[in-house]
Structure formats: C-alpha cells, structure tokens
Amino acid sequence: MGRPRTPILSREGIRATALTLVDRDGLEGLSMRKLAQELDVQAASLYSHYRTKDELLIDIADEVTLSIDVSGFETGGWRHGLTVWARSYRAALAAHPNLVPFIAAGPGRREEALRRADAVHGGLVAAGWPPRYATLIGASTKYLVVGAAMNSFARGFDDDVRVYRDRYPNLSQAHRLSEHAAEIDEASFELALSSFLDGLSNVYSREAVSDR
Structure with missing residues (x-):
C-alpha cells in the first residue's frame, strides 16, 4: 500500500x-x-x-492541568491541601506560561477545572473555613500561583553590570540574578506561599474555628 x-x-x-x-x-x-x-x-x-479554536484550547488546558493535585485536602489539613495544590498548580502552569492567560481566565464549564475548584472549596469548608473565606482563599491562591507562573523576577534584570554600576548602587549585584533565576523564582514562590499560609493560620484561629 x-x-x-x-x-x-x-x-x-x-x-x-x-x-x-x-x-x-x-x-x-x-x-x-x-x-x-x-x-x-x-x-x-x-x-x-x-x-473551534476555543474548543481545542479547552482540551489542551485540561491536558496540561491534569497534574494539578487537590488530594491533599483528603490526606491532611487545609494548610497541607493548599500547599500541595499551589505547588502542583504552579508547576503545571510554569511548564507552559504562554497558555496561562487562557487557563487563568476561569474554569467556565471545563469539567476538570470545576472538579478541582469543588475539591478545594469543599476541603476548606470541611476544615472549618466559612464558605466566603473558602472562596477568597481559592481566589488568593490563584493570584499567587498565576503571578509566579507567568513571570520571572530574576530574568527581568540585564546581565550587563554596566547597566547598574554607579547609577543604581543598591543593585550592584543585579546582573547576577538571571544566572540564578530558577533558584530565585522557586525560593521566592515558597517564601510567598509560606507567608500566605502563616497569615491564613492567624485568620483561621480568629474566624474559622469560631464558626464551626
């Protein structure tokens, strides 16, 4: 043939x-x-x-985000659930940053995205968070993850020392940042995530427990 x-x-x-x-x-x-x-x-x-192209993009988005893990709410507390979700969420988006605006636009009627949103919201409410706070926490985590996935702080600096010398003395080492971009971006995300969770823990002790 x-x-x-x-x-x-x-x-x-x-x-x-x-x-x-x-x-x-x-x-x-x-x-x-x-x-x-x-x-x-x-x-x-x-x-x-x-x-349509949108129908194709929906399938691509579902495939790319299959690795996002929301099972942490079942195997641990709300903080563990958010940590597992946020880390896997960022990893999935960071692998394809050009697709992030489409994914970040919202779940719409995408089955996989709605399933994850339901698991996150349900896990937070089951842990004692009032529904309003569960919604706000889901949104806040998304803001943190999407920003981290779309942008690299360290790669935004030029590697030419002459750009910073003399005029920007406090940025005298900025030309070295891009060389360590992956390490800086990872550490920065972890710092932001842990600070966010620490802040939520304070809110939880004040708001969530009293509403159980």
Missing part, C-alpha cells in the same frame, strides 16, 4: 502540535490556519476533530 496523501490526524496529535505552537508563538500565534500548516493538512480537515 502506498502512503496516504493526507497525514492521518488524531485529536492527540492536533493538541500536541497546537501546544507546541502556543509555547513557541504565544496564544496569538495559534490559529486553525497556522495549525493546519504545521500539520501539513487543509484547515477544513481540523474541524472534524475540533469545531
């Missing part, structure tokens, strides 16, 4: 190529036309698998 003239498409292959495009060119760099070019097919052939 000869080779088929048109490459055989699968939803998995389409998602993988689309994610590669997003990683390389950003969300604005993904279109069904560009995706078809990458796959060496006609754009019309994609629509039998995905009717």
Whole structure:
C-alpha cells in the first residue's frame, strides 16, 4: 500500500502540535490556519476533530492541568491541601506560561477545572473555613500561583553590570540574578506561599474555628 496523501490526524496529535505552537508563538500565534500548516493538512480537515479554536484550547488546558493535585485536602489539613495544590498548580502552569492567560481566565464549564475548584472549596469548608473565606482563599491562591507562573523576577534584570554600576548602587549585584533565576523564582514562590499560609493560620484561629 502506498502512503496516504493526507497525514492521518488524531485529536492527540492536533493538541500536541497546537501546544507546541502556543509555547513557541504565544496564544496569538495559534490559529486553525497556522495549525493546519504545521500539520501539513487543509484547515477544513481540523474541524472534524475540533469545531473551534476555543474548543481545542479547552482540551489542551485540561491536558496540561491534569497534574494539578487537590488530594491533599483528603490526606491532611487545609494548610497541607493548599500547599500541595499551589505547588502542583504552579508547576503545571510554569511548564507552559504562554497558555496561562487562557487557563487563568476561569474554569467556565471545563469539567476538570470545576472538579478541582469543588475539591478545594469543599476541603476548606470541611476544615472549618466559612464558605466566603473558602472562596477568597481559592481566589488568593490563584493570584499567587498565576503571578509566579507567568513571570520571572530574576530574568527581568540585564546581565550587563554596566547597566547598574554607579547609577543604581543598591543593585550592584543585579546582573547576577538571571544566572540564578530558577533558584530565585522557586525560593521566592515558597517564601510567598509560606507567608500566605502563616497569615491564613492567624485568620483561621480568629474566624474559622469560631464558626464551626
């Protein structure tokens, strides 16, 4: 048998190529036309698998976020649950930062995202947090994680010492930050997370326990 003239498409292959495009060119760099070019097919052939770009992005988002772990609320207290969730959440988003704006827009009707949101909210309420606080904590954790996943503080500095010398004496070592970016970003996230949780512990002792 000869080779088929048109490459055989699968939803998995389409998602993988689309994610590669997003990683390389950003969300604005993904279109069904560009995706078809990458796959060496006609754009019309994609629509039998995905009717719209948003439908495709929803599936990609679900696949990327499958590793986000909300089981900590079942195996430990609320602080453990938030720690496990936040760390795995950041890791999933940081692996594909160009996709973060789409994922961060909200769960909408995405089944996996709603399942995780339900587990987080339920875990916090079961631990004694009033529902309003559970909502605020979920939102606050998202703000912390999304910011950490999208941006690198250390990589924002130029590695040329001449940029800082003389004019910015307090930043005399800033040119070295990008060299240690991964370490700084990880430590900074952990500091922010632990400080956030310590603050919540104070609120919990004042608000949550009295509402049980």
